[in-house]
Amino acid sequence: MRIKQTLTAMAAVCLLSVSLGSTIFANGSEFKDISSSVAKDQIMSLKDRNLVKGVTATEFQPQAKLSNAQGVQLIASGLQLSLAAIDFNKAPRASDLFSNVNDKAWFAEAFINAHYNGVDIPKDMDPSKSMTKEEFTYYLMGGLEKVGNLPMVKIAPTPITDNGDMNSMYEGSIQRSLLWKINSLDGAQNFNPKRNITREEAAIMLYNALEYLKAHLQS
Template sequence: MKSRIGKSIILLALIAVVSMAIGGSVFAGQGNSKATNKKEITTAQAVSAIVKGLGLNIDHIRFIKEPKASDFYSKVQDNAPYAGDFIVANFNGLDLPKDINPSAKVTREQFAKWLYGALSQKGEYAWIEIFLEISDAKHITNGYMDSIQKLLIANIFTLDSKQRFHPKNGVTQAQADVVIARTVKFIRENAPIEEPKPSILSNASLSTEKITDDVLKVTVTATVPHSGYGMEITGISFEKGEAIIHLRAVLPDPDKMYPQALRDVSVSTYISAKLTPVLGDEQPAAPFPG
């Protein structure tokens, strides 16, 4: 009996030793990771994190010659591993100064401003009209507050328990990863506002001519970008004594070249003399009838 108890004690002791060894190795690894994450990142690391984290690119831009970092920044070397990210940043709203130092430490307010600039390139979002109180607002650089406010409203950045933002503090890799992940989540969950397309028909006006006591000729005139564009009436709706005339532009022949000179186009229709003609909203343009 004593022999069995002795073996059991030895076995438990071995298990305890192994468990401590395994546990120690796990926590040691976490400690090293935390040490890395607590290290403040540089401007170059911040720019690369935003560019890569938000999937920014310049694929939509055609260049006459290959762009170089030195075309836009005085302290970014063309052969630096992060040079490409700085080029992308230049065309994606980060608004980096020309003399930016890639090796300098990045502050929370800088990171917020660049991150919001990149977010704005993803679309126009609806923001609630509130202004959050920040107890250390006096330390925020002029021109940075709007970006910080928007990111606080979106819960991408947060204040501490005393409502401080700590704008001059550095940014660690862990902090950068968190706010970028929140930004990606915000983009995924919030559809941007669709911007109205600019009108092709500008300065639209109408004039009338009495044909008979019962019939009016209505002529609509509008300005188009060049002679390739046309205009047509898509329909007339009637409401409370009004004849609402609906218009749309007709796009130019895509296989032809036109001199870029504004011109006026006109189109006419006939309505009852008892009605008052008014212009309706411009309808989506029609393709060239080719």
């Protein structure tokens, strides 16, 4: 694999910045099941930019648990991860990178794009299993920091009541997500890291991540 010198990280970020501010195309159908969702506005904003898709053409299923396959797809699509800046001797195959991902699966391309854009996905990830809040945070932040070329910063950690329940590998990403207002704690200052994240919660986090990236690019 050889990184193309003609496409710099800054250029890629600028392209993303432009796309975030415009609608790629408007879908004719609307989600019929998000009227009472706390993430209605965020979901529709992402849908209008063609950055998220529903489970069906008219259902987003906001309260459903997010599967690993859906989580990786959401991150890859939402951050517009691609292989545009990379040369390969031969086309990469998902099955060469992940033991449980079939090359013909609808999410195979998302796994490939995420992998080559800095998202640290386990090689043995089971696409059918539900993704936890801490896992989605870790993968989303990894993609965001790579795409935005964001510097690693030293921060004063936010006190989290259930900090002991976290996977220590994810703690830094979680803390940065709180600092950048991509995530938030509940009323008891819990993060609930091991809870399976819902599709609407993931949509809110993706929306917040894109808002942060847009603000970072403009600063």
